[in-house]
Amino acid sequence: MLNRRSSVFLVLEGSAALASLVLSLGSLAPGRVAAEWPSEFPSFQRDRGWYFYNEPRPRPDRPAPEPEEHAPKPEPPNWAEPLPPEDDAKPMSVIPMEGLALEAYLRQLPDSELAQMLPSVPAPAIRSWLPVLMDQALTTLDRVSVRKYLLVQQESMRRSEKFSRIWQEVIWTDPGFDHPDGMPLGGIAQSAYDQDRAVQDKQSLLSLRENVSLLLVVQPDCRSCEIAWKILKEWGDIYQFSVRPIATNLMTLGDGTAVLPYPLIVESLQITEFPSLYLIQPSTRYMTRLGTGILTEQEIATRLLRLIPEANPEGAIRHATPVEFPLVSTPEPAPGGR
Numbered sequence: 181m182l183n184r185r186s187s188v189f190l191v192l193e194g195s196a197a198l199a200s201l202v203l204s205l206g207s208l209a210p211g212r213v214a215a216e217w218p219s220e221f222p223s224f225q226r227d228r229g230w231y232f233y234n235e236p237r238p239r240p241d242r243p244a245p246e247p248e249e250h251a252p253k254p255e256p257p258n259w260a261e262p263l264p265p266e267d268d269a270k271p272m273s274v275i276p277m278e279g280l281a282l283e284a285y286l287r288q289l290p291d292s293e294l295a296q297m298l299p300s301v302p303a304p305a306i307r308s309w310l311p312v313l314m315d316q317a318l319t320t321l322d323r324v325s326v327r328k329y330l331l332v333q334q335e336s337m338r339r340s341e342k343f344s345r346i347w348q349e350v351i352w353t354d355p356g357f358d359h360p361d362g363m364p365l366g367g368i369a370q371s372a373y374d375q376d377r378a379v380q381d382k383q384s385l386l387s388l389r390e391n392v393s394l395l396l397v398v399q400p401d402c403r404s405c406e407i408a409w410k411i412l413k414e415w416g417d418i419y420q421f422s423v424r425p426i427a428t429n430l431m432t433l434g435d436g437t438a439v440l441p442y443p444l445i446v447e448s449l450q451i452t453e454f455p456s457l458y459l460i461q462p463s464t465r466y467m468t469r470l471g472t473g474i475l476t477e478q479e480i481a482t483r484l485l486r487l488i489p490e491a492n493p494e495g496a497i498r499h500a501t502p503v504e505f506p507l508v509s510t511p512e513p514a515p516g517g518r
Contacts, residue, residue, distance in 0.1 A: 277308050286312055291327050298335040306336050384485055385419045391463055392488060393422035394470075394480075397446055397456045398439060400427070406434050408455040408474045413437075415477045459487065 286309060298306075313329040351357045396412055398405035409425055413435075416423035425433065426442045433439060449458070449467070457470040457480070470483045 277305065282308065283312055283316070286328070287316060289328075291324055291331065294328055295331050298331060301335075303339065306332060306339075310336065381481055381485060382419075385421075385481060388484070388488055389419060389421050391461060392484070393424070393460045393462075395458045395460055395467075396423065396425045397449070397451050397454060397458065398425050398427050398431075398433070399454045400429075400431050402454050404474055405455040408457070409433055409437065410435070411474065411477060412457070412480065415480050418477070419481075459484065461488075 309332050310329070313325070313332055317325040317329045319325075394412065394416070396405075396409055398409065405425075412423050415421070425437060425439045426445065427439045428441060428443045428446050430441045431439045445467075449456075449469075453472045455474075456472045457475060459468040459470050460466075461468075468487055470480070470487065475483075
């Protein structure tokens with residue numbers, strides 16, 4: 181009985197000691213226990229929880245970016261700058277123009293020095309340098325050789341561009357070279373030019389029909405010959421020209437036109453392709469070849485006006501190849517032809 185009472189007293193004494201220890205610890209930090217939540221803990225409130233995103237966090241100090249250094253852009257070449265006068269150009273006797281001396285000179289010439297001297301180099305030297313520098317660039321295949329070639333080519337293009345611009349300005353400002361009627365540029369001017377030219381061509385052809393006739397050389401079993409004869413016959417009806425087909429032997433075309441045999445003429449002209457169209461001028465006793473194959477009506481008219489001396493004296497001499505042949509008596513055409 182006494183043992184039980186003693187154990188109970190011991191438990192009560194331990195509880196009292198523990199309570200007194202807690203009270204003593206609380207008395208040591210009264211400010212922390214009585215602190216208000218919003219002021220002491222701004223990121224942790226009793227009713228809303230912990231604001232993790234409101235916690236102040238130290239930010240690392242980043243160094244300020246260094247200013248970027250931009251390389252100065254090269255100034256574009258002034259294409260409008262006039263070429264230096266010929267008095268400033270290097271004498272031709274100093275610059276090699278051809279052969280091994282030119283190759284050795286260009287091979288040893290630094291690209292920087294080449295760029296400085298190009299504006300004053302005469303045009304004949306530039307023309308002779310281009311193929312040599314291209315061969316050296318394709319042989320060595322290095323940047324310096326390619327740059328040399330590009331420098332000379334660029335200078336050549338610059339001078340060509342300047343020449344073209346001056347050439348156009350001279351044509352515009354000099355009435356002796358400006359012919360808008362003969363060289364129309366705009367669409368409206370071109371349309372008016374074509375209409376006027378068609379009227380003039382028709383009048384020229386009608387004035388030449390008395391002095392000119394056309395022969396179409398054909399051969400048997402030739403589809404192209406049939407088509408070419410049909411086009412030529414219709415063209416002759418429009419402009420009232422004398423047109424007829426001839427061949428080595430007597431034959432008949434698909435429309436019933438009789439083809440007269442002229443073997444001597446065909447052999448003398450050495451015709452190997454059919455059909456072949458020829459122009460006959462009885463006054464000069466010459467035959468002029470106009471073309472081979474199927475020609476349209478416009479092509480026939482254009483070639484006649486270019487090759488007939490009466491219509492174009494200079495063009496007939498330069499472009500035509502007349503074949504002199506003594507014309508035989510021309511028989512009357514068959515009822516199917518003209």
